[in-house]
Amino acid sequence: MSIRVLLVEDSPIAMMVLKRILSSSPEIEIVGTARTGREGLDLIPRIQPDVICTDYFMPQMNGLEFTSHVMVDYPLPILVVSASVQEDDPKRIFQLLEAGAVDILPKPKAGLDPDNVVLTQALINKVKILSGVKVFRKKRSQLGRSQPLADRRPQPPLLSATRSSNFKIIAVGASTGGPLALQQLFMGLPKEFPWPIVCVQHISEGFLQGLLDWLMTTCGVSIEIAQADRKPQPGKIYFPPERQHLTINEYGRFVYLQAQPEDIHCPAVTTLFSSVAKFYGRKTIGILLSGMGRDGADGMKSIVEAGGLTIAQDEATSVVFGMPRAAIELDAAHQVLPIGAIAPAILELVNPVDQ
Incomplete structure (x- = not known):
């Protein structure tokens, strides 16, 4: 059974490259594309993806806002693929992780290249990994602040x-x-x-x-x-x-x-x-x-x-x-x-x- 992927990316060139890379794997099927986070949210209940790949900077709703809404309404594993998540701005990366993104893949600063073997393998591998990930629904009250994952079950005493x-x-x-x-x-x-x-x-x-x-x-x-x-x-x-x-x-x-x-x-x-x-x-x-x-x-x-x-x-x-x-x-x-x-x-x- 193929891994159903939704791509959310506002750049036509980047979208084309991502589709080419992911389509090279027989285990992955691109079931939907959107150019804004808002379009992506509308698509999710109709196409029911297994994994979402999203950019960060997009019109109407950026990747952080999109991730936050997804994890409240349709909790799914999200991979952020963006040139805007680089080591010189790590704060943005961890904001995305706090919002519920499972993993981050920085786009090469020189741009996406479908012939880049390392990038191709990294992207395909990450999508495969995320397809088996279980994510947690976030409450709206949790957005923007850290909350411990509560567990009320009684715990056995340590030895x-x-x-x-x-x-x-x-x-x-x-x-x-x-x-x-x-x-x-x-x-x-x-x-x-x-x-x-x-x-x-x-x-x-x-x-x-x-x-x-x-x-x-x-x-x-x-x-x-x-x-x-x-x-x-x-x-x-x-x-x-x-x-x-x-x-x-x-x-x-x-x-x-x-x-x-x-x-x-x-x-x-x-x-x-x-x-x-x-x-x-x-x-x-x-x-x-x-x-x-x-x-x-x-x-x-x-x-x-x-x-x-x-x-x-x-x-x-x-x-x-x-x-x-x-x-x-x-x-x-x-x-x-x-x-x-x-x-x-x-x-x-x-x-x-x-x-």
């Missing part, structure tokens, strides 16, 4: 054996759907958080600093790029620099490792998790959030084998359940929690209850 453990560090991994999950997690932590947090988020090159700046608008804990040869400090959240693996060495200091040709991801979650488990052992908490693929699953297993505690985000609140599912299938997740319950669970461990 009693871990409540008295003296944890020292938290390692977090995320990919597709991760920025919003990280925001929800970090929002729930107090400014004076007692442990360092080390984190890998798969993100397009050039957008890391924008992610950090955006996260800091709602997070009380300090966020920064990890510096080589320094020890992680309590009350700080660290990310690796772009195109570098981040590890902890035998002295507890940050070390960068160069990307290798065979690496699927760099930085990689498993590389970080495994090194943290090796140094901190049972004092480690590993958290694996929304993401495609299986990066981090083997790293979570390393934390379990070292005696640490592991938490996977649940399927109901994950945009893409690939990475958490892979960890669960390895028996590498002690707990599976909705994103809104992870920070409260962590805070219970900060002040353990005597058993």
